[in-house]
Amino acid sequence: MTTTEGAPVPPTADAAPPVIQVSGLRMSYGSTDVLHGVDLDVRRGEVFALLGPNGAGKSTTVEILEGFRQRSAGTVRVLGTDPARGGDAWRGRIGLVLQSWRDHRRWRVAELLTHFATYHEAPRDPAELLALVGLTGQSGKQVDQLSGGQRRRLDVALALVGRPELVFLDEPTTGFDPEARRDFHDLIERLARDEGVTVLLTTHDLVEAERLADRIAMLVNGRIRAHGTPAELARSAAAHAEVRWTAPDGTARREHTADPSRLVWELHREIGGPVADLEVRRPTLEDTYLRMVHQDEVAGTAAGPVTDAFDDGVGSETRAA
Ligand SMILES: Nc1ncnc2c1ncn2[C@@H]1O[C@H](COP(=O)(O)OP(=O)(O)OP(=O)(O)O)[C@@H](O)[C@H]1O
Numbered sequence: 483m484t485t486t487e488g489a490p491v492p493p494t495a496d497a498a499p500p501v502i503q504v505s506g507l508r509m510s511y512g513s514t515d516v517l518h519g520v521d522l523d524v525r526r527g528e529v530f531a532l533l534g535p536n537g538a539g540k541s542t543t544v545e546i547l548e549g550f551r552q553r554s555a556g557t558v559r560v561l562g563t564d565p566a567r568g569g570d571a572w573r574g575r576i577g578l579v580l581q582s583w584r585d586h587r588r589w590r591v592a593e594l595l596t597h598f599a600t601y602h603e604a605p606r607d608p609a610e611l612l613a614l615v616g617l618t619g620q621s622g623k624q625v626d627q628l629s630g631g632q633r634r635r636l637d638v639a640l641a642l643v644g645r646p647e648l649v650f651l652d653e654p655t656t657g658f659d660p661e662a663r664r665d666f667h668d669l670i671e672r673l674a675r676d677e678g679v680t681v682l683l684t685t686h687d688l689v690e691a692e693r694l695a696d697r698i699a700m701l702v703n704g705r706i707r708a709h710g711t712p713a714e715l716a717r718s719a720a721a722h723a724e725v726r727w728t729a730p731d732g733t734a735r736r737e738h739t740a741d742p743s744r745l746v747w748e749l750h751r752e753i754g755g756p757v758a759d760l761e762v763r764r765p766t767l768e769d770t771y772l773r774m775v776h777q778d779e780v781a782g783t784a785a786g787p788v789t790d791a792f793d794d795g796v797g798s799e800t801r802a803a
């Protein structure tokens with residue numbers, strides 16, 4: 483279920499081709515490599531979260547998928563087309579957040595949405611859409627008078643106005659208050675469940691990814707370090723327990739193991755009695771994610787080798803804590 487560098491995400495069970503297929507995607511800005519061979523498949527009707535810390539390469543990946551950025555290497559298909567060659571018909575099937583609406587600062591919200599609706603053959607009704615994203619109360623407001631969170635809601639409305647099959651949302655809930663965030667999560671769920679819209683979103687927020695996504699890919703330093711359903715990732719993270727104890731010489735000890743009961747039994751036998759300060763802890767997905775991110779920061783592995791996120795630190799050696 484987890485991947486190591488370059489290992490492809492397993493093919494989808496569906497007969498239909500994935501909506502997004504990415505293989506061996508590499509990207510360099512000048513001499514700096516920021517994507518090191520990313521593989522992804524996103525299925526129709528799926529909410530897929532690309533999760534990673536600042537600078538991981540999420541926006542770069544999305545911009546390449548949207549056709550706004552030229553990749554350095556690799557194969558990319560979005561709705562069966564190479565985004566680098568996507569024409570207007572292809573673009574019309576995709577919902578994305580265009581920054582250009584910010585040039586229309588003096589327009590009123592409903593006016594702007596109605597204007598963008600005219601670019602599409604069968605747009606959503608602007609009033610319904612404003613209700614959907616919770617902006618009905620702001621429909622008469624000038625765009626430059628919206629709060630940050632309200633602007634993000636308008637971003638989402640603009641991305642949806644053309645009834646896209648596939649929506650790209652880059653950090654959509656940045657600046658949202660908790661209620662707006664919950665409304666947004668409900669909206670994404672409805673879109674995917676009721677309308678079969680495929681959603682690819684990026685986030686740094688593990689809780690958001692777990693809550694929303696059918697599948698998550700963790701991108702760290704330009705590499706997919708793990709992927710799977712939230713349940714699969716959580717199970718995999720918890721598969722290796724951390725056992726802590728104090729050795730008879732007073733040293734604090736720590737060991738990671740897939741079989742903590744065996745380790746405790748062995749320790750008990752070795753010591754010939756109760757194990758002092760014994761603690762057995764299963765890591766959560768968040769522990770694993772944070773450790774993975776921290777490790778990359780410490781190692782500065784932008785171009786170096788990586789170990790699999792869920793195997794790292796799991797071994798039989800005993801180390802001083
Ligand atoms: N136009 C650019 N020119 C040079 N380097 C860039 C450019 N855009 C992004 N980068 C670099 O590429 C790396 C990945 O950036 P990217 O914006 O894709 O990350 P991200 O995961 O979206 O981060 P964040 O969560 O902070 O938005 C970063 O090191 C960034 O500094």
